Amino acid sequence: MNKTVHIKTYGCQMNVYDSSRMRDVLAPLGYAETDMAEGADLVILNTCHIREKAAEKVYSELGKLREMKEARAAQGKEMLIAVAGCVGQAEGQEITRRNKAVDLVFGPQTYHRLPELLGQRQATGRAAVETEFAAERKFEELVEKPQAQGSVAAFLTIQEGCDKFCTFCVVPYTRGAEFSRPVAQILQEAAKLAARGVREVTLLGQNVNAYRGEGGNGPESLARLVARLSQIQGIERIRYVTSHPRDMTDDLIAAHGANEKLMPYLHLPIQAGNDRILKAMNRGHTVADYLRLVDKVKAARPDIALSGDFIVGFPGESEAEFAGTLQVAREVGYASAYTFKYSPRPGTPAAARADQIEEPVKDQRLAALQAQILEQTKAFNASCVGRELPVLLEKPGRHDGQLIGRSPYLQSVHVAAQNLSIGQIANISIKSVGPNSLSGQYVGQI
């Protein structure tokens, strides 16, 4: 029987990966993907719990879906609604209590059991809720499923969960303890991706550089895994996100200088530029520790593009402490960065503090930091004009005869498609920069 599923994805890249695997799990049940919720037999919201706004979106979306479901029921048709991802994990049963139209709730560790959950829902007529943690079994089952065709650049989750418990963060509660997939399983998945034309893999994990996967003779590091992956024919580029400063080991830093396939881009969040705040955040590193790491990384790979995450307005943050954040961002010379206002999350230690910062102050600090980062990004992009960069061509551009690809530094690059095709890595001479992308001309294939 042909059915349709619509999956809406929020949050981080790990959710993007999970959504693509949900499609793979549902395909054998006859579900084809549709890009509209309206008319779909099954709608899955793959949700994010990281900040209040992200979680709130889910409930407003559920309100709309409920109306759609009722309209469909009036035509004698069924529409199932599922809440997956980190809100599903964090709120479980509470979701079905707040919105009676929800049929399925499950977390990031249980989506491989979707067929079972659908069966359970149909058999009982009641909502099925499943939020246990079982990352190991999930990956064992998923590796057997064929993966749908996709882009020439793919995500591959290699590590999940977090044991670090930063005082602001929900991830340890929604994704569970740190878990690394075995090396052989990852190599198998990467080889499958290469066989269907993938040329760039981005290895994913909440703490990807804490990777310690079983390699046959004991656990292996991310640096070792990257070395093994770079031997797979067809895989030309490797990236990894997100890294924690505490797990940035010397062998991984050295790999940036030694392995041509490891792209010169590193996302290494510091969160704040003041030691008192970093301590209150339970980050386990100081500003000086972080700057030392950055020096080492730059020594190994001088042209590396650094990126990071920042939180402004953590409880108790003074104006002078915030100035430390602006200062460190300048000193590191980030090519890009993600900036967030602190959002109190239920159940985390920082949310219970009495010295919360007022919203207008957070707004001001965010605006100041964003303005500075924007300048830094523009300067980094401008420094690429006149250079020749190898670009992996990924998709057609908005205009006819145009292709969009990625530079080694993860910038979008627009080129005229003449004599070029998707999947090629072409040498592009960078001619100009726009607000979010570069444009260039083809000068030869690599």
Ligand code: SAH
């Ligand atoms: N594991 C990654 C981060 C995952 S969450 C790391 O440790 O770097 C992605 C980003 O969301 C974090 O880096 C942080 O900057 C931001 N974030 C997490 N919790 C937040 C909160 N309560 N309020 C605002 N931003 C938050």
Ligand code: SF4
């Ligand atoms: Fe959250 Fe900290 Fe873990 Fe990153 S390291 S996921 S910010 S608790």
Ligand code: F3S
């Ligand atoms: Fe959000 Fe969960 Fe990712 S909370 S950021 S979707 S790990």
